[in-house]
Amino acid sequence: MFCKRSKVLSVACMMSILVLLIGSSAPHDVETILPASWAQICFFTQDSNILGLYVDQLPEVRVFSIQCRVSPDDIWSLSTLQSWLKGFTGFLVFLTVECSEDAKISLPWPMKAKGLVGLKVSGCILQDKYADVLNPDISVLPDQLRVLEIRNSVWLSDVAAFDFMIRPEVLLSMSADYDCGQDSTLEYMVMSNVTDAVSSRSGASVREDHEMNFESVKTSSNQKGSHQNSEVIPTHETFAGDSAGTGNPDSSNNLNNLLMRLSQSQNISDALTTSLNKPTSSTANNMASPTQAGYQELLNNIQSVDHTCVYKRLKVLDESCPLVMSVHHFSIMVQSASYPELRTMNYSFSGLPEIPQELKEFRVFFPKLAYLDLSKNLIRHVNLPRPSLTSTPVSHHLSVDLRYNHITHINFSIVQSWATVKDIYVDVRFNPIDCGCHMNDLLLAMKSNEFFIDSMAPYEYLKEIRCYSPPSLKGKRLSGIELTCSSPTLNSPEAKHSDSNLSSTNLTVLFVFCGLAASTLIAVTLVAILYFKKYRLANAKGVVTVWISPKNNSSSDVENGQQTQSIS
Incomplete structure (x- = not known):
């Protein structure tokens, strides 16, 4: 009996050991069958x-991390991973790809692969973006990607691929699964310093342009930490924000990404000249060139594809450091997609001259937004939305990072207006603040112990802000300066602007008044002259006639008398 039990226990022990061995060997088994081209x-x-x-x-299932380091001589394709993952179940993959010396990899949008939940790419030239546009497997595979991060990379397409992509039949056949990508599962999305280019040139030329782009961003990045005491302020030259560069991919659907790139990329404009330089519809304006007519038709085709993307789990969106930010970026973004769970947005180093209207109306488009990074831009004025008039308390508060912008003017009323919007907090540190007399009211209020309480409490950091101008106060903290001003707003920019407007108005009124007065004076003078000529001269002539007539008569009488006397 004991022996039988011993045998049973032995068998049980052997089974347990076998299970453990199988479980422990699973990672090794998976590793040994990695694609041969990835082995090194x-x-x-x-x-x-x-x-x-x-x-x-x-x-709840296991996650395996695959990390690849790709050099220019290596061949790396996402399709290799897609084929490899088809034969496995029971585990997920988080893929990281780093490229050296601008190596090229094949990465078709929307990067679907069985079990792929995370994808990070950096420093690569990305090819074959449109390769899966008509691939039926895109709609068959479920969305699984939760993390997508692409940094310091270039989407490179040749003219033939771009020409295929913009054909009307291709656009109309595009599925929402391809257009929107993996919108139902994405939670973390980063597209930082990512550009688009259409080129038929050699790889060496592309790498040269890519290196120039990298150097531009590197120069800007090196300046990020140099503004601690407002010694260096971002300028327009700091940002590659003109229309001559290439554009960043939009986080919205692929079509609107394409639409924005058409309006902002010189490379793509050149490609359009090649691919659309042929007669199009007969409705085109006779004065329009074939390219212009084709461009307009292309825009109409893109806008006719109505796909609404719902990023129902997306919480982090980072599109910082674009070489070009389209002026229509945010309007297109909110028209084609919704972001019900978005908490963090990063648009730093984007060359924004002002806060976009769609971000001012964040409660409508991004109802749960909690942090908005607009640092290192060109923003000069802080225009916040009006305080909410609803009685329902706001459950989500927003912090707006406006550090390292071009904000120069703050005063008591401006800071009070920030505090009035209780669900928004703004950070304006490290801006080139002008400490003129317009700040006197704020400086006096800051000396009170009861000023930074309640809704003003978050803005106590203002005490530590340093002046950038005038030169006599540069580098001094607001809490440590006193101004001697005859009027709190004597030298304020608003006062100067108001005085300028007033002076301009006064001059205008003065000119009008002088014109009317001159016209009246001229009219009166003309009337006086006419009156003088018509009446005064006539009267004067009558007097002279009367005075001359008696004289003539007396002379005649004398002559007559002399003649009479002589005859006698």
Whole structure:
């Protein structure tokens, strides 16, 4: 009996050991069958916590991390991973790809692969973006990607691929799964310093342009930490924000990404000249060139494709450091997609001259937004939305980061207006603040112990802000200066602007008044002259006639008398 029990226990022990061995060997088995082309450039580890760096809820199944280092001589394609993952179940993959010396990889949008939940790419030239536009497998595969991060990379397409993409039949056949990407599962999306280019040139030329782009962003990045005491302020030259560069990909759907790139990329404009330089519809204006007519037809085709993308889990969106930010970026973004759970947005180093209207109306388009990074832009004025008039308390508060912009003017009324909007907090540190007499009311209020309380409490940091001008106060904290001014607003920019407007108005009124007065004086003078000529001269002539007539008569009488006397 004991022996039988011993045999049963032995069998049970052997089974347990076998299960443990199988379980422990699973990572090794998976690793040994990695694609042969990846054997020298990728390595494979189990890391179930890697997703926890980006999202809140971790999956219950195992997560394996694949990290690849790609050089210009290596061949790397996402299709290799897609084929490899088809034969496995029961685990997920988080893929990281780093490129050296601008190596090229094939990465078709929307990067769907069985079990792929995370994708990070940096420093690469990305090819084949439109390769899956008509691939039926895109709609068959479910959305699984939760983390998408692409940094310091270039989407490179040749003219033939771009020409295919913009054909009306291709646009109309595009599915929402391709257009919107993996919108139902994405939680963390970063597209930072990512450009688009259409080129038929050699790889060496593309790499040269890419290096120039990298150097531009590198120069800007090196200046990010140099403004601590407002010694260096971002300028227009700091940002590659003109219309001559290439554009950043939009986080919205692929069509609107394409639409914005058409209006902002010189490379793509050149491609349009090549691909659309042919007669189009007969409705085109006779004065329009074939390229212009084709461009307009293309825009109409894109706008006719109505796909609404719902990023129902997206919480982090980073589109910082674009080489070009389209003026229509945010309007197109909110027209084609919704972001019900978005908490963090980053548009730093984007060359924005003002806060976009869509971001001012964040409660409408981004109802749960909690942090908005607009630092290192060209913003001069802080225009916040009006305080909410609803009685329902706002559950989500927004912090707006406006550090390292071009804000020069703050005063008591401006700061009070910020505090009035109780669900918004703004940070204006490290701006070139002008400490003129327009700040006197604020400086006097700051000396009171009861000023920074209640809704004003978050703005106590104003005490530590340093003056940038005038030169006599440069570098001094607001809490440590006193101004001697005859009027609190004597030298304020608003006062100067008001005085300028007033002077301009007064001059205008003066000119009008002088004109009327001159016209009246001229009219009176003309009337007086006419009156003088008509009446005064006539009267004068009558007097002279009367005075001359008697004289003539007396002379005649004398002559007559002399004649009479002589005859006698």
